[in-house]
Amino acid sequence: MKTFNVVGKNIKRNDALEKATGKAMFSTDMNIPGMLYAKVLRSPHAHALIKSIDTSQAEKIPGVKGIATWGNTPRELFNTSATMTFTVPSMEPVLDQYIFDKVVRYVGDEVAAVAAISEKVAAEALKHIKVEYELLPAVFDPLEAMKPEAPIIHECHAGKNIPAEIVKFGMGDIEKGFAESDIIFEDVFKLPIQKQAQLETQAALAQVGSDGGITVWSTTQTPHPSRMIISKIFSTPQSKIRVLNPPYVGGGFGVRIGLSAKAEPIAVALSKLTGKPVKIVYTREEDFTSSDTRHGGYVWVKLGCKNDGTFQAMELKSALNAGAYCSFSGETPGVLGAMGLAVYRMEHMSYYGHSVYTNFTPSGAMRGFGNPQAMFAIEAAVDTIAERIGMDPLELRLKNIIQVGDNWCLPYTCGSTGLAECVEKAAKVIGWERRGTLNEPGSKILRGIGMGVGTHCSNAWPFCVDYDNAIITVQQDGSILLAVGVPDIGTGTSTTLPQLAAEAIGVEMSQVNMTFGDTLTTPFDIGSHASRTLYAAGTAVVAAGNDVRKQILEYAAVVMKIALERLDITKGIIHISGSNEAESCEGSGICRSGEESMTHISVRELVYHAHLRNKQFIGIGRTIPPNSPPWHAHFYEVEVDTETGMVKVVKVAAAHDVGKAVNPMIVEGQIEGGVLMGVGYATSEEIKISAKGKPLHTSYHKYLLPTAMDAPEIHAIIVESNDPSGPYGAKGVGECGMVLSAAAIGNAVYDATGIRFNEIPLTPERVYKRLQENKK
Amino acid sequence: MNTFKLTFTLNGEVTEVLAEPSEMLVDILREKMYLTGAKKGCGKGECGACTVIMNGEAVNSCMIPAMKAMGAVVETIEGIGNKDKLHPLQESFINEGAIQCGYCTPGVIMSAKALLDKNLDPSNDEIKEAIAGNICRCTGYVKIVNAVMSASQKIKG
């Protein structure tokens, strides 16, 4: 196997020093001279017409510099999510939002915004804006919203309140598949609304120049698509707009793929109105009420199986809660179906899914993007079937999981799988053989172990437009500047992408620096989402690195008078392949250019040699990523307190086939964080809605994401299947830790209690109620 | 108005700054001292991103009215180490992969420092309790707890 110098090593993150010393700059930290502060007036009603807005009193307050409403901002429809810039034809993007509209469609919807000399003055001004509303009927459940009598939230062509398309696909003959099955499981599962709850709220600072040029520092995960959306809203050429992270972003998890809710357009609109830079930082409450959530809703699964455990057919359906605006509600049901049907091999499959508008906070992208919803239902079905046919659920899964080359429903091939190895390794760590022997009779605390397996994608192609560019410019001093348009939202891309570049070129990590998350200094990239950044942008980086390497070697061959094929670059030294002369030759005689007997030369000396002869090495990588499935097996041990219904996750073994771990420490961190977010999803996190449509969980105190004291023992296990398509074998990992928690915890609680929960989170009350019913 | 001169010891230096009575320490640090290491994640004492050490105790600086800082000794992330001489906690957070998005990091490190200043031999549970008021959404806390543990070993020598 190829040995690597940089890839596969636990290299310290490039951003860690700045972050550990408090120097790292985030959007919320930005401060420029003359800056104004913005605050937003939000709808208290779930659905209403705005009859009138009177801003005259607010305008009189000293320090108020501008007030934006639907009347003085662009009447240009858009979609805050990046889908409006990367929906693949023939599908059409859904454009259903204005910055401010005459109708409000959820509690928290934008009505107006004030720019003032301080947040305090802006907040005071909001109280003096008078709005007259005419209330409209509202609906909050997706199934209710499809009924003929439900209010129309937006006019839709696919069906009553159904945004975008109904997603339908499959293979084989589903009816035949079930007819041939010995055992069929069928049920419906209900999923909650989860929140990304990233630490940095949505924020933007916009500055509009006197030439109309726009600069926006923001929390976006996708600066380039974000710029496209801003360009459309404000009818300004993309080339006159710069969107950048400053450069750090306090987490993403999908909440700002595209715009950071409406932070960017509100800041730009107010900056245009006032002629000054305007900063907006969402409060935590606004972040909860008025930025995208994970889709809640319903998933139906029907799984048919032979008595010997061979899966025959699976039918999957979904109806997801889109909330009041489309955002990613066209794509999420698609990925839910695609990922759900990609785990197990069988001849007959079908999927039918869509979202439904309701009068609630819009749902959008969140880590896993429909996949956790699908797997909660599917893995319950698999465990139930295993029990009915008397088979170990682990064996049943191993018997049916997709293998390399299998025919499946995805439009790309499965080029690698380490799933069986994931199952084996994680089972060992959790102690799967203890299952069934964990409880003493009469015990009030019941223990159980459950598992789940799954897959995901490594980017969004071919579901969405998805391509990458990387530029590597070798500087005259031999240092290397990598430019990629992805941000680093915390996932370590500003470390791992330079690792790939260093490996590709053959230089030390310290020789590579990177500019990222800035539309001015980087070519177009779709951004950080879909577990894609390392895999997809990484493919472009390796291509650019190879391009540079080739240019350097070609030039070196001439200078050194050695055949190109014989030359190699290791640790920054160009040398004859196979020779052990990659040690430093700086300053030595033979290193000087032009020597007859030259056997090696540093990249540094060579590029200066080239510079003096009017030449620079510039590598370009332009790639459309292929796609490849990462695989994962999760095992959870839980305790259920039968007297209170409290579910405690005790231990987690999470094995992930990531293809190749370019930086294992970063990979582990992704898995561990995903697992805990999944534990929260399964056991405690949910935004509930009051009867009038008001979100009830709108703060870190009310919204129950896990604290350090709630975190179980987590074992992250890395499996490397060396994917043929990914950079140095790598596949996606970012979302994967989140995909299986609910599924496997549901199975563990079943193992402990004998009760199947079709709804999460497994709150003590929900669990207790069923335990009591079960006693009867 | 009632603007007053706030005098306190900030990162070892006696500091004077004009403040309003209703201003919170976090805003004084961020807006007036330009120390943006302490982050605002909620403004309500619920996330710990703004944690600083005041008179030896970890506190949410968003819940400290200016007058409570009068005469106090305040330490922020900027004061405990720099790139040339890192605090052992900063070093171990960097080395052990305990940092992802980094928004919670300064607060977590300050909570951990307040712990280690008193207890150089903390158990896993004591570490978790000390940082339970610091929400981190990225790491699952695994590497954070490990980093605090290894810093305590390092300080003990």
Add this chain to the structure above:
Amino acid sequence: MFQEYYMAESVSDALSFLNKGPGDAVIIAGGTDLLLDLHEGKKRTKSLVDITRIPELKNLSMEDGIIKIGAAVTHAQVAESELIWANAPALAMAAKKVGSLQIRNIATVVGNIINAQPAADTAVALTALGAKVTIADTSGTRDVHIDQLYEDVGKSRVDCRRELVTEVIIPAHEQNQSSYFVRLEQRKALALPMLNIAVMVSLEKGQQRFEWVRIAMAPVGPGPMRATNAERILKGTEIDDEIITKAAYEAAAQANPRDSDLRGSREYRLQVLPALVKRCIKTAVAQVVNKG
């Protein structure tokens, strides 16, 4: 939010500031609840009078079997106090459960009592412990039993615009006594309880019978509620599972929790309450037995 912030130097200083312009000022200790209420406009005031730098209010001591906790003593100080763990353990357990360490480092126990939130952890413990609070006004001081302190949700009988609680007084456990606190919570930190229960037991010689038991529960009413019927059942009886169970159900029969969208239905809380009361009583008894 407020215009003036006065750092009082003594109790009389604080009281005279309060009474300078009646109604304009309110006492602040840790302020972790008050500042949020002011910020959200739930409460209004012109001035705040901070009492946390008054030397006599920083006292945490025990003398002649009486524990005194001054109004400036924080949750963290109580939770870390060996004196409290040894002589009133339910209070230390309750104090340790509040918010997060950052909150406990600032928030005072007396503030937790005065703020009168129905689920205030330390108030529940102090109710079981039979505590009294000392209230000072310009005319002098008076002691009020904690049972008599609460009027309604969020409302205690202490008028923070006129008077000031200086300390809480707790009889220390005797050799035959102990106490315990449990909390049903949706998260291990940064969460209000769904239920919290505190129990103090006093056993007769030989440790076979209860002398008496005090059971406090919340949030099942405006303030911490005594399960008086359950206490009556246990008084003087032999310690056995059956009677403890009976008392636990009696406690639930007396409780009157509300339906909460955030923290559980009335029905659920009533159902699980007996199990928590039982755990509390049994552990408290075991603690006495372990003392020898």
